[in-house]
Amino acid sequence: MRGPDIAWYLAVAAFLFATGVLGVLLRRSPLIVLLSLEIMLNGANLALIAFSRLHGESSGQIFALAVMAVAASEVVVGLGLIVAIAQKRLDLDVDKLSFLRG
C-alpha cells in the first residue's frame, strides 16, 4: 500500500464537496455558483480516483474522465447562459432570475 490511507483522500473529497455545496447554496452570483458546482464535481472525482486506486482497477478513472467531459460541456452551457444574461443587462443574481416562479 503506497501513499496515505484512503480516509485522507475521502476527507479531502468530502471537504471539496462541502465547499461546493456551501458555495451553491450561499453565493448569488451565477458565475460563482458554476465554479462551486465544478468544485463539487472535482470532490466526487477525487473520491472516484481514490477508490479506483484502492481497488487497483481502472473503471473509476474512466468514470472520472466522463465526469470531466460532462462538466466541461455543462460549463459551456452555463457560461453561455451567463453571457446571454449579461447581454440582456439583467442583474447577475440567481435570486432575481426567478422568472420560472409558479
Place this chain on the structure above:
Amino acid sequence: MIVAAWICLVAPLAAALLITLLGNGISRRAAGYIATTSVLGSFAAAVVVFAKLWSEAPSDRSHASTAWEWLTAGSFHVGLRILVDPLSVFMMLVVSGVGFLIVAYSIGYMDGDNEERRYFAYMALFVFSMLLLVQAGNLVILLAGWGLVGLSSYLLIGFWHDRPEAVSAAKKAFIMNAVGDATMALAFFLLIQHNQSLNFPDAFAVGPGHGWLVNLVALGLLGGAVAKSAQIPLQTWLPDAMEGPTPVSALIHAATMVTAGVYLIVRTHSVFEQAPRVEELAAGLGAGTLLVAGLIALVQTDIKRVIAYSTMSQIGYMFLGAGLGAYGNAMFHLMTHAFFKALLFLAAGVVIHALAGEQDIGKLAGVGRLLPVTRITFLIASLALVGVPPFAGFFSKDSIIASALARGWYGDVLFATALIGTFLTGLYTWRLFLIVFTGEPSAFVREHLIGRSHASGQEGAHEDEVSGAHEHDVHEHKGEGPFWMMAPVLVLAVLSVIGGWIQFATLWDAVSNWLDGVAPPLATPSGSQEAVASVLAVVLALAGIGTAYLFYGSRKLAVPRIAWAQTLLEHKFYFDEAYDFAFYRPSVALAKALGRWIEGPIIGGSVRELVAGIRDAALGTSRLQTGLVRSYALAIAASLAVITIVFVAVR
C-alpha cells in the same frame, strides 16, 4: 342459373359503384345509361333464372347459394346466402322489370338536373337493395336488404336536399320505417334464438306449442311489414314521401319498396299461419287502410298525393289478401299494381314535367287535351286501378275480394269493406282523371303550354326569342315528352292492359300455381264466389266512376260540402297530429326537462366541480415552485443528506 341470380343481384350495385367512382369523369347522360343498362341486365338475368326454374319440376324449384360465410359458431352459420325459389324469382322479375322502365324514364325526366349522377347512383343502389331483400336466403341478409331499402328510400326522397320539405319528408319516412325495422329485428332475434338457424325456410319453422312466441314473432314481423308498406298505423310517411322526384315515387313508393311488406308476410307465412289472430289483424289493418286511404284521397289536391293514397289503399288490398292466406292473389295484385301504379305516376310525371313542376290539380285542370297520349295512358292506368275488365286490376283485385268470401264471418266483414273500397277507388280515381285530363284547360295550363306555342304563333314572330321558344315547344309537343319518358309509359300502358291476363281465377291460375309450392293458399274461393265478387266489385267501381262523373264531369251535382268530414279528411284522420301529441311533444318536453334538471346541474355541474378542484390543487402546488435556484439546490442537498443518513442508519 345461380350465376344468373348473382348477376341479377350485383349488376345494379356495380352500376352504383361505377357511377360513384367515375364521378365527374362521365357525362350526366352516361350515368343514366349505366344505371339503365345495369337494371336491364338484372332483368335479363332474372328472366334466365325464371326460365330455368320453369323447366324444373315444381318440387325442385328451390336453390340456395352462399357466396361466403363470415361468422361460424358451432352449427350457427352467417353468410351471404341467396335463395332462388318461385317467390323470389317473381319479385325479381317485377322489381327489375318495372325498375328498368322507371330508371329509363328517369333519363328523360331528370334531364337537366344538376345532380343526375347522384340520382342514378341512388336509383341503382335502390334496385340492388330491393333485389337483396327479395333474394335474401337468411334472416340477416333479409334484414340488411330491408335496411338498405329504407336507406336508399331516404336518400331518394330527400334527393332535392335544398328543399326543407323534402328533407323533413325523408327523415319522417326513415323514422317511421325504423320503428318497423326495430320490431322486425326483435322478431328475428326471437326466431334465431328459438330455431338456432338463420336460413330459409328452417328459420321460420316454429314447431307447434309455442303460442306466445309465435304471436310475438308474427307481431314483430307485422310491424316491419306495416311500416314498410305504409299501412295503418305507420302510414303517415308515404304521402310526404311524394316530395321526391316523380320516378322515385313510381319506383319506390308505388311499384316495389312499399310492397316489401306483402312479400315479407308471404315469405314468412308459416309463422303467420300459426298466429291466426295476428294474421287476421294484418288483414284487418289492410282493410282499414284501404278505406281510410280511399277517403283521404277524395280531398287531396296534389296529383301525386292522390296517387300515393291510392297506393296505400291498393296495398291495403294486398295485406287483406295476404292476411287471409290468399298469397298467390296478393302477389298477383302486387304485380299488376306495380304496372298500373307505375304508369299512373309516370303519366303524372309527364304532366308535371310539361308544366314546370306544378302538382296542384286545380292548376293542372284540363291538361288532357294538350297531352292526348298521356291522357290515354292515364285512362288505361285508371281503369286498371279501378278494376274494370279487361284491364289488369280487375283480375287481381277481384280475386282478393273473392278470397275474403271464403273465410267465414270475419272474411265477410272484410269483403264488405273491400267492396266499399272499390267504390271509393272509382270515385277518387275519376275525380282525379276528370279534373286533370278533361274539360277546358285552366289559365295556368294555357300559359304554359298554349301560351308559348300557339299564342306566339298568332301574335306573329316579331321577336326572335318568342319564335325560338315556339320552335322549341313545338318540337317537344310532338311527343309530349322526350323519347326516354314516353317509351316506358307506353310499355307500361300495354302491361296495364294485358298484365292481368296471365291469371283468370278458376280458369287458369298461372301465378297462384307458380307460388303454391312456396306459400300454399289458405283460402280458395269457389267459382261462384269469384263470380259474385267480380260482379259486385265491377258494379261498385262503375258506380264510383259514375258518381265522380256526376260531380266532376257533367257537374250535374254539386260536390257536397260537409265541413266536419272535410276537415277530418284534410287532416288525414289526425294521425299526424296524434303522433305529434303522443310522441313528438312528450319527447321534446322530456328532453327539455332532462336538459334543465339533469344535464345542467348534475352532469355539467360535476364536470365543472371536478375542473375547479383540479385547478385549485394545481395552484396550491405551483406555489412550491419559487423560481429561486438556491432553494431548489437546498432542497436537493437536504434530501440527499436525509437519504444518506437514513441509508447509513438503517444499515
